[in-house]
Amino acid sequence: MSKTPQAIRGTQDIFGAEAEAFAHVVATFERIRKLYRFRRAEMPVFEKTEVFSRSLGETTDVVSKEMYSFEDRGGDSLTLRPEFTAGIARAFLTDGWQQHVPLKLATHGPLFRYERPQKGRYRQFHQIDAELIGSAEPQADVELLTMADHLLQELGIADGVTLQLNTLGDAESREAWRVALVEHFSEHRADLSEDSQDRLDRNPFRILDSKDSRDRTLVDDAPRIDSFLSAEARDFFGAVTSGLDAAGVAWVRNQSLVRGLDYYRHTAFEFVTDRLGAQGTVLGGGRYDGLMESLGGAPTPAVGWAAGIERLAMLLDMQDEDAADCILVVEDDALMAPAIAALRRIRTAGLSADLLASGSPRKRYDKAVKSGARTILALSMRGSAPDYRMKGDAADLSRLEDALGDMFKARSDMGTDMGADLSAASGTA
């Protein structure tokens, strides 16, 4: 006997009620994206490493440490997708999707990041994703955010979740803001936390969402993006916010909401909850007008978001799996064949059904009752004659009887017709 291998760290086996919640998120997303006329796309789960390293900017831990990369037999470096956007951009460019612009796309599936697992964070995780490619209009941002808001409402989790919104401005605004931030924080470098002193060199924007209390007052005094916005960038953001107001989407301004990657412009947003510990972002995205160029394409404006299916599922009111419409209890093994025939009929009629025919015959019925099934059909032998009983409320029983048709007569007929019906059923089984 060999030892059972264990699952890879950070992967999960999803089962039962949790799997139902997961499926519910995906099904709801599919329904909503059709309402908003987003078209479905499927991309490979792995790409040339280049696809991600170029779009992410070669920099940072993200590329060097947090991707699942490997060499294939031909020596090419491949990577399991850590996000959807880069692969979608690659497909957009290599498959000629420019002809569909402006293109609304939706997809979902597994993603992989080499990280330490914690609440709502896994190495293989799953996201739903929506992108709107080829539109530089603020209306595109509004469309996308309205769909996200609508989705959260349909999932019934909108109440505990708030939309935080910010603008990073256009390229010039953003750069001017960055310079001002570096200047500000450099003056108080010694007062910053160690982590933020490090961020000052690597990624100064990230100081703004530092969790360290020592950084708080310095962040409060830091220069705001609003002071650096060009007139165009200000108008763009104004159009987005007024569009959201018109669509009835509630939002709050979060001046500290930033993006780590260079290709982000203008709108950045996150739907945040306080119910998931440190991993409170439930859906996030923004405008990435600079991405296509990094993959060698023509400048193409785009905006998108993604949301973790696991996190959304955790926020759902966990409901148990549905009880069966009918449980068929075989209390005597001699009646297996007619039971199987009846089971097929019940299911063909659209009722969910299960067969209970193992273990102690005396306890089979009790198990059926315990399962919470809407109806129970029990088959047993009374002397040498087959006998059956049904349990359930009148409406459910009537559906069951319709499903069974003439297979079992009404109980009052049992003495005369029952035996013939059962043998006929077993003969055709």
Add this chain to the structure above:
RNA sequence: GCGAUCGUAGCUCAGUUGGUUAGAGCGCCGGUUUGUGGUACCGGAGGUCGGGGGUUCAAGACCCCUCGAUCGCCCCA
């Protein structure tokens, strides 16, 4: 990569300042009762107490190492 907490039956967990054959509930299997039924009762299977080393007359408990999990930090596309 770093930190904290935790690993005892299939699941949820007890297990006293270290003390003799390691327990309960649920689940599973079988039986008794009931006899038309979600009851109650009896019994059974199932544990090298995550793994390895150490301290001790004696370790599930204490110490070290290791593996794993959870939560957090870093990072967050």
